[in-house]
Amino acid sequence: MSQSLKLYCDTGQLTLLRQFLEDFLMTTSMDELERHQVLLSVEEVTANLIIHSHACNSSEFIQVNANLEDDLLKIEIHDQGAGFNILDYEEPEIDQLITTKRKGGLGIMLVRKFMDKIEFETNGRKNTCRLFKLVNSK
Amino acid sequence: MIKLPKIHTGKLSLISAVLIWLALLFVDITRIFGELNQLGSGISPEYSYALEILFFITVYIFYDYTINSNKNTEFLELIWRGASTGLLALTVSLIIRGLYFLLGDGKLAMDPLLRNFFYHVNFALITIFLISTLILWRRLILYQKTKRIVQQWQAFEVILLMSMFFVFLNNNSLDYSFLFGMVFMFIFSISLSVNLKWIPYLTFKEKWKSILFFLIILICTIYLFTQLLSYSDTELVFVNLTDNLFLIALFGFIFIYSLFSLLVTLFNLPTSSVFEQKLTEAINFQRLSQSIKPGQSENQVLDILIDSCMSASYADAGWIEVIDDNLGLQIVHRRNIKETERAKIQTHVESTSPFNAFKWDNPKNEFELYQGRISQGGFLSALMLPLVTNNQTFGRIFLLKEVKEGFNKEMLNIISTFVGQACISVENHRLLNEAIQNERYKEELQIAQRVQRSLLPEKLHHDEYFEICGFSEAADEVGGDYYETQQLKEHEFAVIIGDVSGKGTSAAFNMSQMKGVFQSLVQLHPSPRDFMIKANKALSFCLERQLFITTTYLIINTLKKTIKFSRAGHCPTLYYDAKLKRWDYLSIDGMGLGIIRTDLYEDFVHEKTINFNPQDLMVLYTDGLVEASNEHREEFGYERLKKLVDKHHNKQPEEIQKLIIEGVFEFIGKNQRLDDDYSLMVIKFL
Amino acid sequence: MLKIDIQIEQQMHLLILKGEIDASNSVDLDSAIQSIFAQDCSVILVDGRELDYISSAGLGVFMSYLDDFQEKGIQIFIFGLAPKVLQVFEILGLDKLISIRPNKEDAMALVG
Numbered sequence: 064m065s066q067s068l069k070l071y072c073d074t075g076q077l078t079l080l081r082q083f084l085e086d087f088l089m090t091t092s093m094d095e096l097e098r099h100q101v102l103l104s105v106e107e108v109t110a111n112l113i114i115h116s117h118a119c120n121s122s123e124f125i126q127v128n129a130n131l132e133d134d135l136l137k138i139e140i141h142d143q144g145a146g147f148n149i150l151d152y153e154e155p156e157i158d159q160l161i162t163t164k165r166k167g168g169l170g171i172m173l174v175r176k177f178m179d180k181i182e183f184e185t186n187g188r189k190n191t192c193r194l195f196k197l198v199n200s201k
Numbered sequence: 202m203i204k205l206p207k208i209h210t211g212k213l214s215l216i217s218a219v220l221i222w223l224a225l226l227f228v229d230i231t232r233i234f235g236e237l238n239q240l241g242s243g244i245s246p247e248y249s250y251a252l253e254i255l256f257f258i259t260v261y262i263f264y265d266y267t268i269n270s271n272k273n274t275e276f277l278e279l280i281w282r283g284a285s286t287g288l289l290a291l292t293v294s295l296i297i298r299g300l301y302f303l304l305g306d307g308k309l310a311m312d313p314l315l316r317n318f319f320y321h322v323n324f325a326l327i328t329i330f331l332i333s334t335l336i337l338w339r340r341l342i343l344y345q346k347t348k349r350i351v352q353q354w355q356a357f358e359v360i361l362l363m364s365m366f367f368v369f370l371n372n373n374s375l376d377y378s379f380l381f382g383m384v385f386m387f388i389f390s391i392s393l394s395v396n397l398k399w400i401p402y403l404t405f406k407e408k409w410k411s412i413l414f415f416l417i418i419l420i421c422t423i424y425l426f427t428q429l430l431s432y433s434d435t436e437l438v439f440v441n442l443t444d445n446l447f448l449i450a451l452f453g454f455i456f457i458y459s460l461f462s463l464l465v466t467l468f469n470l471p472t473s474s475v476f477e478q479k480l481t482e483a484i485n486f487q488r489l490s491q492s493i494k495p496g497q498s499e500n501q502v503l504d505i506l507i508d509s510c511m512s513a514s515y516a517d518a519g520w521i522e523v524i525d526d527n528l529g530l531q532i533v534h535r536r537n538i539k540e541t542e543r544a545k546i547q548t549h550v551e552s553t554s555p556f557n558a559f560k561w562d563n564p565k566n567e568f569e570l571y572q573g574r575i576s577q578g579g580f581l582s583a584l585m586l587p588l589v590t591n592n593q594t595f596g597r598i599f600l601l602k603e604v605k606e607g608f609n610k611e612m613l614n615i616i617s618t619f620v621g622q623a624c625i626s627v628e629n630h631r632l633l634n635e636a637i638q639n640e641r642y643k644e645e646l647q648i649a650q651r652v653q654r655s656l657l658p659e660k661l662h663h664d665e666y667f668e669i670c671g672f673s674e675a676a677d678e679v680g681g682d683y684y685e686t687q688q689l690k691e692h693e694f695a696v697i698i699g700d701v702s703g704k705g706t707s708a709a710f711n712m713s714q715m716k717g718v719f720q721s722l723v724q725l726h727p728s729p730r731d732f733m734i735k736a737n738k739a740l741s742f743c744l745e746r747q748l749f750i751t752t753t754y755l756i757i758n759t760l761k762k763t764i765k766f767s768r769a770g771h772c773p774t775l776y777y778d779a780k781l782k783r784w785d786y787l788s789i790d791g792m793g794l795g796i797i798r799t800d801l802y803e804d805f806v807h808e809k810t811i812n813f814n815p816q817d818l819m820v821l822y823t824d825g826l827v828e829a830s831n832e833h834r835e836e837f838g839y840e841r842l843k844k845l846v847d848k849h850h851n852k853q854p855e856e857i858q859k860l861i862i863e864g865v866f867e868f869i870g871k872n873q874r875l876d877d878d879y880s881l882m883v884i885k886f887l
Numbered sequence: 888m889l890k891i892d893i894q895i896e897q898q899m900h901l902l903i904l905k906g907e908i909d910a911s912n913s914v915d916l917d918s919a920i921q922s923i924f925a926q927d928c929s930v931i932l933v934d935g936r937e938l939d940y941i942s943s944a945g946l947g948v949f950m951s952y953l954d955d956f957q958e959k960g961i962q963i964f965i966f967g968l969a970p971k972v973l974q975v976f977e978i979l980g981l982d983k984l985i986s987i988r989p990n991k992e993d994a995m996a997l998v999g
Binding site for chain 1: 950970
């Protein structure tokens with residue numbers, strides 16, 4: 064099963080994203096907590112892209128594909144541009160974040176903790192971030 | 202201890218013979234003197250006989266020694282020695298006869314003592330002639346001896362020795378026992394005289410000379426024999442030394458053998474040239490077979506070949522044509538013919554049947570032989586044989602004669618043999634050269650192997666968050682596979698695996714270039730994608746046009762727990778995700794290095810980052826592994842590799858590596874060998 | 888959609904969050920806290936009963952004031968978070984820095 068969504072680079076579009084994901088995830092056997100984890104992770108990545116890679120330029124867009132194959136959920140987030148590789152950032156310590164008042168680190172922490180696997184692929188122009196989560200069939 | 206002086210057999214026997222002869226003379230003269238003066242004989246004839254036998258024996262020893270001391274004497278010289286001794290005896294005998302003729306009926310002529318003296322001189326010379334010739338003939342008879350002939354000869358010598366003592370039985374009277382002995386020994390002589398194997402080895406000229414010498418010997422023998430007979434008729438001699446069975450038998454033997462030799466040599470004269478020819482052929486054959494010695498070139502072999510064939514077939518002209526790798530067809534040896542004429546005749550021959558049937562690429566050329574009639578430049582028959590080594594025709598030999606049907610069966614046989622032998626020599630020569638070359642290559646390859654082994658790392662860099670092991674095996678002595686690691690920072694490691702297209706020495710050479718590229722670029726800490734772009738650029742300058750390198754470059758960061766990698770056409774890395782419990786081939790786009798040598802290449806390189814978790818497993822390998830095929834031409838493949846590793850993913854990397862290699866070899870079967878280099882790296886995260 | 892409401896109850900500031908906080912509206916949360924800050928205040932009670940969603944942007948706002956709260960001796964409590972939202976605080980270890988209680992009563996009991 065697979066669905067996709069095109070988002071303009073505007074943080075206002077994040078609600079749209081959440082709606083899209085919620086709808087998609089409702090069709091899976093995931094419980095509320097798990098759905099929330101995925102929702103949050105995807106939103107974090109997307110928000111990062113909109114704000115940092117595209118500077119909220121609403122003429123640019125991001126493509127999100129959601130896919131479930133057997134028990135593996137795969138969310139792909141495509142964009143074009145400089146790219147934002149969340150794996151390039153070390154997982155921060157929470158105390159560090161408080162003292163440095165760095166806001167971005169929290170999102171990365173969340174993605175790493177909630178998702179089972181993260182991939183980032185680039186050819187210099189097109190970037191894809193893939194998030195995987197194992198769906199425990201109950 | 203008394204030091205014995207070295208006994209000189211020759212001199213000793215000579216002195217003894219002279220002394221014994223003098224003693225014999227003295228005894229006989231004393232006896233005659235006694236008889237003449239009616240003093241009554243105090244000396245019985247047995248003394249003379251005994252001395253006579255001693256004389257025979259010492260003369261025999263002397264000649265046995267002198268003639269046998271020089272083993273390498275030519276046959277002709279041996280015969281000449283016999284003839285010259287005969288001539289000496291004859292001359293002395295004639296002088297004595299002449300002397301008596303001059304003396305007429307004078308008192309001195311009737312003096313028994315003087316007569317007796319001359320009788321002894323004649324006796325001695327006849328003995329010397331006969332015994333020396335006996336020993337000479339022994340050499341001739343025993344030439345190319347067999348055991349039977351040696352035994353026969355030894356028996357003959359024993360009988361001769363016995364015949365010396367016969368005198369004690371019959372006192373030199375001509376009775377039946379004497380006649381019987383004589384006939385027996387003549388028959389024995391005849392049976393010995395058929396041993397004439399030396400005759401064919403004389404040249405035509407030598408044969409004529411030997412006939413002359415034998416004639417001299419025969420004349421001497423006849424004359425001396427009649428002389429001897431005349432003595433037995435005279436009443437003047439009281440003790441007859443010459444009517445001895447030994448001497449008579451020797452006369453018979455010498456005469457018979459000389460006569461046989463003379464006749465056989467005479468009849469051998471016409472066939473002598475044929476034998477000489479065969480002998481030359483045999484020697485030529487030997488030269489051809491020996492000419493494989495290192496250092497001698499093919500050209501020398503062919504030189505001997507043309508000469509041998511020319512002489513074997515009495516050809517009037519001939520040449521050899523060979524294919525040279527660089528120069529094409531070349532005439533290497535030309536005999537008795539000018540180049541312009543040769544070219545004209547070759548054109549003529551090649552257009553004539555059966556020669557026009559010849560084809561250079563006929564695989565059966567080795568057994569082909571072309572002969573036929575031609576009419577060009579005065580030549581009426583021609584013969585052509587291909588020269589073949591290892592089923593490849595490398596040349597032709599042409600022989601021409603000025604007569605029709607000039608090549609008979611025997612000539613063709615011998616020429617084919619010569620050509621065959623020469624081709625073997627050439628082939629051996631080439632093989633030898635090849636072997637020497639190979640030996641040199643092998644040595645160079647061993648060096649290359651050592652160098653290449655040193656290019657592969659002994660130790661792979663890692664830290665406490667992952668384990669790593671690697672293995673590489675070349676299909677040839679050296680290979681084009683490459684893997685290495687490098688520590689970039691405290692928690693960052695670069696890992697590379699690569700495969701140069703092709704295999705063997707050139708691949709190995711390019712692999713070392715890849716190592717150089719890796720070692721220099723790694724210093725700049727590029728991202729995998731940048732690494733590929735820069736490596737592609739660098740290799741574009743030094744890699745041969747048609748070659749390329751596939752590679753996978755990874756950066757493992759154990760702090761961020763990420764693996765960042767790019768793939769340049771290389772086999773996708775097999776990855777086991779312990780959290781997702783999934784096997785996957787990490788396939789991303791990426792083109793081999795050196796395929797696109799412009800900036801366009803950048804569009805084709807992707808880079809991927811993934812996070813790893815403990816117990817994740819990564820298998821990097823080269824295509825030699827997945828493309829290893831069994832006897833059904835079935836490849837090992839990606840699926841089998843995945844299944845194999847899946848079974849063992851809980852094990853240690855070294856163990857997994859070993860099991861993969863064993864699995865591949867089990868698949869391809871024991872009798873197969875891998876026809877490509879293969880390498881393997883196993884990384885396990887902790 | 889986010890709705891923020893500030894009420895004062897027995898010298899405690901009650902911050903009522905309704906709806907979803909993400910990168911687009913985290914500034915609203917920031918200005919709300921800022922406004923509480925401007926008033927004299929010793930205790931902040933965050934009512935999360937109707938908070939459906941909060942992303943790192945929203946969490947970051949809280950984080951950024953933690954030092955200031957400590958400096959000024961302001962106590963902050965959060966109560967009534969839905970399990971799905973609570974797990975976010977927990978996974979980041981924020982529950983160690985901000986006291987989180989299931990309901991208003993429990994939170995009030997802590998005020999000292």
